[in-house]
Amino acid sequence: MEYLFLALLFIIAFLYSSVGHGGASGYLALMALFDMAHVIMKPSALSLNIFVAGIAFFAFYRAGYFRWRLAWPFLITSVPMAFIGALLPVNGNLYEIILGIFLLIAVARILFSPSALTDKPTLPPIAAAVITGALLGFFSGMTGIGGGIILSPLLILFHWSTVKESAAVSSLFILLNSASGLMATLIDGFRFNPQIILWIGIGISGALAGSYIGSKKLKQGKLKYILAAILFMASVKLIIF
Numbered sequence: 449m450e451y452l453f454l455a456l457l458f459i460i461a462f463l464y465s466s467v468g469h470g471g472a473s474g475y476l477a478l479m480a481l482f483d484m485a486h487v488i489m490k491p492s493a494l495s496l497n498i499f500v501a502g503i504a505f506f507a508f509y510r511a512g513y514f515r516w517r518l519a520w521p522f523l524i525t526s527v528p529m530a531f532i533g534a535l536l537p538v539n540g541n542l543y544e545i546i547l548g549i550f551l552l553i554a555v556a557r558i559l560f561s562p563s564a565l566t567d568k569p570t571l572p573p574i575a576a577a578v579i580t581g582a583l584l585g586f587f588s589g590m591t592g593i594g595g596g597i598i599l600s601p602l603l604i605l606f607h608w609s610t611v612k613e614s615a616a617v618s619s620l621f622i623l624l625n626s627a628s629g630l631m632a633t634l635i636d637g638f639r640f641n642p643q644i645i646l647w648i649g650i651g652i653s654g655a656l657a658g659s660y661i662g663s664k665k666l667k668q669g670k671l672k673y674i675l676a677a678i679l680f681m682a683s684v685k686l687i688i689f
Contacts, residue, residue, distance in 0.1 A: 453482055454650050461496070461654025465504040466662030467675045468600065468615025470497030470622040471651070472593040474678075477685035488641045490592035491633050495640070497594045497626035499648050500655040505619035507659035514616035518609060521577030522621060526585030526595060530625040533589025534632035548686030554601035555676045555683070565672060566607045584621075589629040594622030597682045600675065611668045611675060 456478055464471035472493040479489045508514060558565075572580075580602065588595030596618035603614040641647070662671060 449482070453478065454646070457647060457650050458654040461500050461651040462658035463674065464678060465500050465507075465619075465655040465658035466666065467611070467671060467678060468501075468504045468508055468617075468619040468622075468659075468662070469596045469678065470501035470504070470594045470619070470626060472497045472622075472626070473597050473682040473685050476592060477681070480685075484641070491630060492641055492644055492647065493592050494594075494626045494630040494633070495644060496647060496651045497622055498630065500651050501594060501596070501619045501622035501626065503652065503655040504659040504662070505616065505623055507663040508612060508616035508619060511612070511663040513610075513612040513663065514620070515609075515613060517571060518603075518613065519617045519620055521572070521574045522581035522584070522599065522617070523624060525578050525582035526588070526621060527624050527628045529582045529585035530589035530595070530628040531632045533586040534592075534629040535636055536590060545687050548683040551597070551601070551679050551683035551686070554605060555679045557605055558601065558672055558676050558679075565604065565611065565668065567610065569607050569609045569613065572603075572606065572608045581621075585625055585628075588625045589632060592629065594626045596622040597679065601679060604675075611671045612663065615662060615671075 457475070460471045460474035460478060464474060475493040475496050476489055479492065505514075580599075584595040584598050587593075587598070599621050600614040600618040603609040603617065604611060608614075609617060662674075666674070
């Protein structure tokens with residue numbers, strides 16, 4: 449069962465990094481399936497997120513898909529709010545179910561609406577991006593995900609970015625929010641699973657392969673199907689677990 453867990457961990461890191469995500473929603477679902485203690489799940493997922501999303505960001509940045517003007521309005525509020533969200537003892541079950549339903553709607557829109565993708569994105573209004581960043585940051589800190597699983601479909605559906613540009617922005621968003629949330633849990637007190645170093649090594653391996661393929665090899669049309677599949681898996685995790 450341990451080898452199966454590690455194999456699935458590699459696959460999750462590979463798939464999520466190919467679209468610029470860290471994979472926290474997948475790691476949390478995987479740990480829940482293997483009946484791991486709740487106390488180790490959140491810090492473990494955030495730690496994996498930092499490494500996997502960091503590698504994904506580097507790959508998409510080097511490939512030329514990162515736009516600072518698109519990213520910074522979301523980041524300035526999301527990072528501090530992720531810290532606050534990680535400190536608050538809030539029951540997020542209802543929020544997760546609602547979010548899971550909205551992700552399913554996003555999947556349907558991406559797959560079945562011809563206008564869901566654009567090659568000529570427009571920048572979001574700064575006020576809208578700042579408010580969105582604050583909300584996503586708070587939720588990401590509260591639940592132990594990086595928030596990119598929510599940000600990327602918003603960027604695409606509102607025509608604020610292409611699929612690969614959303615991957616670049618989302619990966620940095622996830623990296624910084626996960627680091628902020630992990631710092632808060634460190635202050636609040638937590639413990640790691642003794643195997644976290646091995647998990648991180650597996651995650652890095654998957655991220656190196658996935659981010660290379662996503663940023664260099666896959667076209668936008670094909671990448672949207674991977675993104676839709678990941679959003680679907682995340683929605684299932686949020687609704688069921």
